[in-house]
Amino acid sequence: MAEELLAKHDPKLDYVVKYNHDSPNPRELPTPVEMKRVARPLRHIHHVPVKSLIFYSKRHAPQFSYETKIKTPIPKDMISVQVGFVGLNPVDLKIFNSYRSHMNYEVGLGREYYGTILEVGSNLKDTWNVGDEVCGTFWHPNLGKGTCESTILVDPSVDVVLPKPVNITAQQSASTFYCLGAAFNILDKLEKADKLNQDSNILINGASTMTGIFALQLLKFHYRILNKIVLVCSTSGMNFIKSNLPELSDELLFIDYAATSGKIYKPLSDLVASNELVEYDNDSGNFVTQPFGQGSFNLVLDFIGGYDIIGHSSAILSKDATYITTVGDYKSNYKKDTFNSWGSPSSNMRKLFGKALWSFDYRIFYFDPNFKLALNEWPQTCHELVAGGIIKFIPVDRVFDWKDHQKAFAHLKTGRVHGKVVLKVEKF
Structure with a gap:
């Protein structure tokens, strides 16, 4: 049948047979064609x-x-x-x-x-x-x-x-909490070793440092030290402490290290020997005498370093006194000091042999604030001291x-x- 139709040369049948095309023609695309940006799916940030x-x-x-x-x-x-x-x-x-x-x-x-x-x-x-x-x-x-x-x-x-x-x-x-933690751990260890009580006679070298300021507040407001505390610092440091802790003005004695020409031992030994401190009052322009009457120091907290006090310990420290330093014999030099550096040979000897060679107990304090080492729970205690207002000045x-x-x-x-x-x- 198909051959007969093809023989008649029907163009339409010729096309169907040749291409077997029975689908409709495609629709024309609309003009103009617009390209649109599709947003990428959100990706999770890892x-x-x-x-x-x-x-x-x-x-x-x-x-x-x-x-x-x-x-x-x-x-x-x-x-x-x-x-x-x-x-x-x-x-x-x-x-x-x-x-x-x-x-x-x-x-x-x-x-x-x-x-x-x-x-x-x-x-x-x-x-x-x-x-x-x-x-x-x-x-x-x-x-x-x-x-x-x-x-x-x-x-x-x-x-x-x-x-x-x-x-x-x-x-x-x-x-x-870094400096407060250091100050608290120093004093906590001293108290537990029976080296700190309300009658302790205390000298702080570097009282206007952050650790010194916290140690002073802990001594007066937490440990309730009864005696006057002697502070070695600059004149500006003295004014700084007096203006921010006015309630302690009558319980402190100040020695200006700058006025001693690097010889702190002189006013300290005079203070112990005479039981009074003579100092110049900038406000009045007169020399003022303040009574002391506490004798030799049985506890020294040193946050500055230096050998001056140690070199004249016999005139300043009592027998069986305790000397705690966070620095060592060398004075702090923030431009050169390195972490975990060894102290001087003399400080290492004192640390190793202690009272076998000297009449006082010498200790170098190193503070590691990691919580896993906090056997005395100092973080919680220090938080309570701050939150409770015992630490008044930060x-x-x-x-x-x-x-x-x-x-x-x-x-x-x-x-x-x-x-x-x-x-x-x-x-x-």
Whole structure:
């Protein structure tokens, strides 16, 4: 049949047979054709980007890094904290000075902090909540980690993390627990060793340092020391303490180290021998005599260093006195001092042999604020002392934006800081 139709040369049948095409023709495209962008599907972010202030050696200024990333979800026993303020300490300068050659890894700055919790590990949800304001210490000097980061991972079993006391500012909370912890641990050990009681006769060398200011408040407001406490500091330090702790004015005696030409032992030995202190009163322009009557010192807290008091200990210290130093025989030099450096040979001898060679007990105090070593529960105690108003004065010297970190460290290096230097960390 098909052959007969093809023989008639019907064009229509010829087309059907040849192509067997029975579908309709395609529709024409509308004109003009418009191309539209389609949004990509949202992707889950598996990390939190972090901006860090780091350095590689003391020969290169600190700089910002963006290499750190915090994986999410965070480990079940940790919390992540968005840092708001960082308190700087002299130990930060010592750590910086310790890296004399260029390292192949970043070293962080900052040992204490204030911030807000961003994420809570699954095992800690009964203890902490997102949004909690917290503060504490972050002690990892040998692991290259610091608090000068936009976000840090905190392990509460290792790092000290405390709720921010409601009666102090965020800047103060970033400035408290490293130095207060050091001062409390010194005095707590002395009390437990029967070296500290209400009748102790105490000398503080470097009283206007942050640790000295906290030690003074602990001695008077917590341990209730009855005797007058003798403070060695500058004239500006004396005025600073008097103006901010006026309730202690009649319980303190001040010796201006600058007026002694580096020979602190002279006014101290005269004080012990004569049982009175003669000093110049700037307000009246007259010399004023203040009674002492407490004799030789049985406890010295040294936050400055130097050999002057030790070299004349027989005229200043009582038999069986205790001398605690956080520095050693060498005076602090923030431009050169290094972290974990050895003291002088004489200080090491005193530390090793003690009363076998000298009549007084000499101790070098090293503070490691890791929570896992806090057998005396000092973080909770110090938090209670601050929240309860026992610690009345937490000085903040200056607050710098962390882009001005070079100015902040330069200011800290002067050694003439009254209170804590604080960095304000930007949100990132």
